[in-house]
Amino acid sequence: MKKMTLWMAAVLFAAWAMADVRLDPVFTSNMMLQQGAPIAFFGTAPAEKDVTATFGDETVTVKSDAQGKWRAVFAPKKAGKETFAFFAKEGNNTIQLVNIIIGDVWLCAGQSNMEMPVGKTFRRGWSAQDCEKEVAAANYPEIRYADQARRVSLNELQKNASYQFGSGWVVCSPKVADRFSATAYFFARQLHKDLDIPIGLINTTWSGTRIEPWISKQGYEAAKLEGDLAQIAKNADIDAAKKKELSANADAQYKKALADWEAKVAAAPEAEKANLQKQKPRRSTPINENAQFHCNLYNGMVEPWTTLPIKGVIWYQGCSNAGNPHYYPLHKALIADWRAKWNNPTMPFLIVQLASFGGPEDWQNAPCEDAAYALTRDIQAKVASEDPNVGLACAIDIGEHRNIHPANKQEVGRRLALEAERIAYGKNILSRGPMLDKTAVEGNAIRVFYKNAPNGLKTTDGQPPRCFAIAGADKKFVWANAKIDGLTVVVSSPDVANPMYVRYAYAAYRGDCNLQNAEGLAAYPFRSDAFDYANVK
Numbered sequence: 184m185k186k187m188t189l190w191m192a193a194v195l196f197a198a199w200a201m202a203d204v205r206l207d208p209v210f211t212s213n214m215m216l217q218q219g220a221p222i223a224f225f226g227t228a229p230a231e232k233d234v235t236a237t238f239g240d241e242t243v244t245v246k247s248d249a250q251g252k253w254r255a256v257f258a259p260k261k262a263g264k265e266t267f268a269f270f271a272k273e274g275n276n277t278i279q280l281v282n283i284i285i286g287d288v289w290l291c292a293g294q295s296n297m298e299m300p301v302g303k304t305f306r307r308g309w310s311a312q313d314c315e316k317e318v319a320a321a322n323y324p325e326i327r328y329a330d331q332a333r334r335v336s337l338n339e340l341q342k343n344a345s346y347q348f349g350s351g352w353v354v355c356s357p358k359v360a361d362r363f364s365a366t367a368y369f370f371a372r373q374l375h376k377d378l379d380i381p382i383g384l385i386n387t388t389w390s391g392t393r394i395e396p397w398i399s400k401q402g403y404e405a406a407k408l409e410g411d412l413a414q415i416a417k418n419a420d421i422d423a424a425k426k427k428e429l430s431a432n433a434d435a436q437y438k439k440a441l442a443d444w445e446a447k448v449a450a451a452p453e454a455e456k457a458n459l460q461k462q463k464p465r466r467s468t469p470i471n472e473n474a475q476f477h478c479n480l481y482n483g484m485v486e487p488w489t490t491l492p493i494k495g496v497i498w499y500q501g502c503s504n505a506g507n508p509h510y511y512p513l514h515k516a517l518i519a520d521w522r523a524k525w526n527n528p529t530m531p532f533l534i535v536q537l538a539s540f541g542g543p544e545d546w547q548n549a550p551c552e553d554a555a556y557a558l559t560r561d562i563q564a565k566v567a568s569e570d571p572n573v574g575l576a577c578a579i580d581i582g583e584h585r586n587i588h589p590a591n592k593q594e595v596g597r598r599l600a601l602e603a604e605r606i607a608y609g610k611n612i613l614s615r616g617p618m619l620d621k622t623a624v625e626g627n628a629i630r631v632f633y634k635n636a637p638n639g640l641k642t643t644d645g646q647p648p649r650c651f652a653i654a655g656a657d658k659k660f661v662w663a664n665a666k667i668d669g670l671t672v673v674v675s676s677p678d679v680a681n682p683m684y685v686r687y688a689y690a691a692y693r694g695d696c697n698l699q700n701a702e703g704l705a706a707y708p709f710r711s712d713a714f715d716y717a718n719v720k
Contacts, residue, residue: 204228204253204273208344209491211351212280215327215383217288218262220492225254228273237270238283247273262286262380264325282354284325286381287374288493289603290521291367292397292485293500295390296535299588301368303361311365312590321360325381326371327352328363333389334483335396337471338421344487347386364388366499366535369596374603385493387484389474393503394513396480402520403477408512410720415477418470429469437466475503481520489524495531495607496521497599501563502537502587506555511562511716518566518573531607533574533599536563536707538589539582542691546584551652551660554691560708561689564618565716574602577616579688580643580696580705598704613637616704622685622711628675629653629685629711630668638701640667648672648698650688655681658712660689672698684712 206226216222228234228247235244236255247253255271262285269280291297301317302310311317330347353359360368364386371382395411403411421429441464448459470476498517504510522530537560543549560579567575576598581591589595601614617633617640624630631651633640642648648665651674663676663685674685688696688708698706 203276204234204271204278206271206278206280207490208351209329209488210269210280213282213327213354214280214329214352215284215286215288215381216260217383217492217494218285218380219259221259222257223254224257224269224271225252225490226271227251228253232273234271234273236272239267260285264381284327284381286325286327286383288383288385288491289367289371290385290387290488290493290496291364291370292387292496293498294388294392294503296502296588297364297366297386297497297499298388298390299365299592301361301363301365301592305590307590308586308588310590311369311592314361317593318357318361321355321357321368323355323372323375326355326368326375327381327383328355328359329353329383329385330362331385331387331484331488333474335472335474335479336483337426337476337479338419339482340486341483342487352383365592366595366599367497369593370497370599370603371596373597373600377600377604378608385488385491387488389480389484391503392474392480392500394500394510394517395477396475397485397500398478398513398517398520399481399486399524400478401523402481402516405519405523406512406516408516408720411477411513418476421471426469426471429471433467433469433472437464440464485521485524493525493530495533495603497533497535499535499595501559502556505537505559508558508562508714508716508719510559511565511719514562514566518570529572531572531574531603533576533602533606534563534567535576535595535599536560536578538578539580539688539692539694539696540584540587540589542584546690546692546694549690551662551686551690554689556691557689557708558714561710561714562716564707564709572606574599574606575615575707576602577705577707579693579708582692582694584692584694613700613702613704615707617698617700617706619687619707619709619711624682625673627680627682628673629682631672631674631685631687633670633672633706635704636670636700639670640672641699641701642667642697643699644697646697649695650690650693650698652686652689653679653682654684654712655679656683658684660684660686684710686710686712
């Protein structure tokens, strides 16, 4: 009898839940809608019932389908300071949203350098420089922010957005700005100031994640990445029951390992206890909970937002894929995939190139050797060079040797905004620092010709350019001398009599990158001995 009562209660609750007209969770008060795109509100209601929706001065009536789904479409609007309310009514049930604004919405995605917040008090590695002052001054009611909660989903597309903080979209103010992605906030602030339009941010980030989980299965299929598809196929038959079993097994194994460890610690001599503390077991992560597995974060965190039109994407990721040439086809697949999901084949996609980080302790005197981060930066530059709607914000000069999360996110956001203004807004501006155009061997030297330096080159400290390296046919690179000559840089070394190749800042970390254009934008790292990505699978 008790089981029957519980079953009936569940049925009645489900019926009650469907009795109200409801909105998809991407819609909340304080949200921003993309200017210039048809405005569509959608949700659920009782099946085959009229839903009357009002947005601004427009009212439409639509009928929910047999599954209770409804969709009301309104005319596009231009960006502006005016705010709007939305109402939806079915029978005696009404829902209302307020303080909706029209502007440009950007999806902000990636790993920890995009996730890193502005911060309330400065904490090296997890807050922006001058964060206290930045938060206190963050009175920007026309910047809106939606923070998607972390969520893994194996083999299942999640359709409902969920929020990391707040009950939905929030208005930028000193009360909440400390929780905003620092990179995203400074990007939005710069655009808002320069363009005088509202800017919306959707934050979908997870620290330490590789690029693989951010691509959908359809994205892998379209890119024909067979190795990745084979990995996905191995787990394609894991259903809800199997997921529950995998999680339960992980819990049981951890419980046993923890009990064994605790017993070992209790029986150990006092002198050994401290060392045993370092051996405390961790719970294993089954594939259905794994934030690193293919598609799991696209399914859980990106898919819900593909229902909203956006202006473009800013992307800060790559550390967790550093040094792997396969990052090249993966990155191209990600961009194509998200453009397909938003049905916008030229959607602006702006990348932050990895900052200087890591490498030898004595980097000033370390030999010139290949580094994983250097290859990843080269891949990012290659991807950007192949598509006029892919931007690349250089960060080589603002890295910190032993801090993977550099604090100067203000400059990262500014450089991203410059790329956005050129690519997404059509402004005729110089948005990049010097980039390799071509090289020419001149006796025992190599002359480097640059793009994006129409008004000349300079260094930040008035000293000769540093971080250049050259090599002969053996490709054994040595750090070299360099000098600015007009719109070019001439590089040479007494150790290389017949140079053939030249590189700039091609290392994990160089704290002395000083070359820039006359406008003060940093030169991008490069290698003239081009890596062949054409056959990377």
